[in-house]
Amino acid sequence: MEIRFLGHSAFLFSTGEHKIVIDPFIQGNPTCPVPLEDLLRENVSAVLLTHAHGDHLGNALDFARAGATIIATAEIGYWAQGEGVNAIAANIGGTVRLAWGSVKLTPAWHSSSFPDGRYGGMPTGMIVEMDGVRIYHAGDTNAFGDMALIGEEGLDLAILPIGDHFTMGPREAARALEWLKPKRTVPMHYGTFPPLTGDPQEFARLARERGVEPYVLNPGETLQM
Structure with missing residues (x-):
């Protein structure tokens, strides 16, 4: 399985047969190195959305x-x-099962509204299973104690926001690792806009101190699972 970081909170998950994209902020994303037209040719099976913010x-x-x-x-x-x-x-707690695998919606502490201001429902994280790999994409959130329940799912990878200001920063994200107990972690939602000042290298150091292997991906880079 291949995890491709598209900048901000956007990722493309690929197996030999299926591809899914999470939070596809492509156009208007100053960190995304891949044109939308190229990604639309990838034959993506599903789009997973953690919340309705633009x-x-x-x-x-x-x-x-x-x-x-x-x-x-x-x-x-x-x-x-x-x-x-x-x-x-x-909705939160529910699992959707399709040919490529499954996605379970989890809580997230944030807000959610459509770009026109309409209420967008509750924000979520997501546990994605593909090709025998279990990945937690936290969406936009702080750290919260019920992450321990998410960790009981047995996580191969946790993708966590570290930018601060709108989500948790590196230290709080490292605290979340103590509850989630993943094998690996990837930081996201940092450096896209000026307020998102969280340092991925600080997060990587704190993750290693907790026995979790960090992978700091530049936009466009991939991680093989």
């Missing part, structure tokens, strides 16, 4: 119009259906 919702509709299915909370899923694309509306 820097996460991004180009979800473009992928859906190219054949992908959007998976998100009820508010986002029903909005997408109203836009005429395939979407599955789920």
Whole structure:
């Protein structure tokens, strides 16, 4: 399985047969090195959305119009259906199972609204299983004690926001690792805009102190699982 970082909170997960994209903020993302047109040719099966903010919702509709299915909370899923694309509306605690694997929605402490200001439902994280690999994408959040329950799922990788200001910073994200207990971790949601000042190298150092192997990916780089 291959994990490709597209900048900010956007990732492309690939196996030999299937590809999914999470929080596809591509156009307008100053850190994304891949043109949207190239990604739309990847035959993405699903778009997973943690919440409705524009820097996460991004180009979800473009992928859906190219054949992908959007998976998100009820508010986002029903909005997408109203836009005429395939979407599955789920909610926190629920698991959606498809040919490529599964995604379970988890809590996240943040906010969620569509770019036009409409309420976007509860924000989430997501536990994704593909090709026998279990990955937690935390979405936008702080650290919270119930991450210990998420960690009981047995995580191969935890992808955590570290930018500070809108989410937790490196030290709080390192505290989250103590509850999540993943084998590996990748930082995200930093450096995209001036307020997101969290240092990925500080996070990497703190992760190693906790026995978790960090991988700091530059946008466009990949991690093999």
